[in-house]
Amino acid sequence: MISRVYGIDFSSAPTPRKPITIAIGELAGTEYQLQQVVEVGDWSQFDDFLNHPGPWLAGFDLPFSLPRALIEHYRWPTQWPVFIRWYGQQPRAELRLAFKMFCDARPVGNKFVYRKTDRPAGSSPAMRWTNPPVAWMLHAGAPRILHAGLHLPGLMEGIDAPAQRRIALEAYPGYTARKITRHSYKSDDPGKHTQERRDARRAIVNGLLDTGLASGLNVGLGVSRAWKQKLIDDPKGDLLDAVICGLQAAHASLEKNFGFPVDIDPLEGWIASVPPPAQDYDARQDLDA
Template identity: 45%
Template sequence: MTTPLLGCDFSSAPTRRKPIVLALGTADRGRVRLERLEKLESLAAFAAWLAEPRPWVGGFDFPFGLPRELVEHLGWPTQWRECMRHYAGLTRPQIRETFAAYCDARPPGGKFAHRRFDKLAGSSPSMKWVNPPVAYMLHAGVPLLLEAGVHLPGLHAGDPARVALEAYPGLLARECIAQRSYKADDKARQTPERLIARKDILHALEQGSTRLGLRLKLTHAQHEALVHDASGDSLDAVLCLMQAAWAAQHGAPSYGLPADLDPLEGWIVSA
């Protein structure tokens, strides 16, 4: 029996217009089949979905940890669970003020602290509170994973049937189309060039021409829906699904994560 897979494009403040998007699928012999997309319009709906006792391996597009350098500088707990508990107890204004003060005291060009793999993955520092506000995504998302009792390899032992991994769609998208932009929330920036870029990403995924070595299987209707979602949220969920499939192929206990990952910072799957 194949393990159900999921890719999650997350929002820290989901709405009907900008929901959390889940791409659900399965993998068999190197082919990843997208079964459906689900859209969740609130964090409560996301929490309820996570808590259901069905098995899955999932890739979630939000940070699972903060940079060790930052945590140590602030004197916060350096055990992951205690650090996340402390972080969850802060308000967003407190987070912004704390991180802004940290950045203000640092030299130009080195304002943010980074996790060890950020440069490797091309990901934003997880302490960034604007464009994109990944610090708030961590603040909204990780407590819900903990509350649901899921397993986070390398960070926290939970239900081994529900495995949550940090994913990053930009890592896989760049492998397909280099630095070209493929999405925009703002209607004025939803250009034909970005539509072509989404088509090119899907072509690469369907051909299996990424280092994941997996081929995406879509129906014609699914392909069209992914191409025409100009926000890129549906495509991002599918990119996370592909990373989850790669992790599931590697299996327990590490799901393809490196043996020397920092148990405070975590790691982006397939980076």
């Protein structure tokens, strides 16, 4: 079992003012022991992080692929490594046009298609290019993760994990946060840094401390009093999101096959800690709507 576990709150354009946030922790039994949270303000630092020696496991808050229905519609590559290399080389302006044309041809209220994992996770469609621009997070992050030689379970059929065992899992902190509270807990807008959101962060942190129904995770958070206070006090939620990503990765590492569906789509992947639905959702059915 890998003990070093990271959680990454990603930014598609990291700067010192809007950095990539990385939680660093150790998995001891069923406790994820948070050591610290660091900020990475440029791509060079992030690439250094990706390439540092293993073994380690990380949960990344960014989509690792687009919906199969969209990819097949445009006849883009359908082997995940080939698709990611291709996607990362495409100008965003051309991708934006392709996304818009696809959506414009679909009925009102059903503009986007989803990956199989997005519906049960409650996440934004991975093809969304604004509010939030997750398609650009994929564009900026996944090619770097692939280039660094990380192993992505479920997306690399027939490829054995390298001896270094640097493993990347897709994470989505909103899934776990919403299990604890439906209240908004973060905002980049200073005008929305309210006591209500702070109270929601406190509730989330307290809900993460133990395993069980509150968080839906099989691991609990071990955290010092000082770091607990920092997680609660951060109004943007970057620190808390990074920690939740680490917890989701730690949870998945204790599950058989990372808790992924037995029939996981090797082009779309799956979000860590999200249980497979009883009946898999087929994103391609949207095309018949």
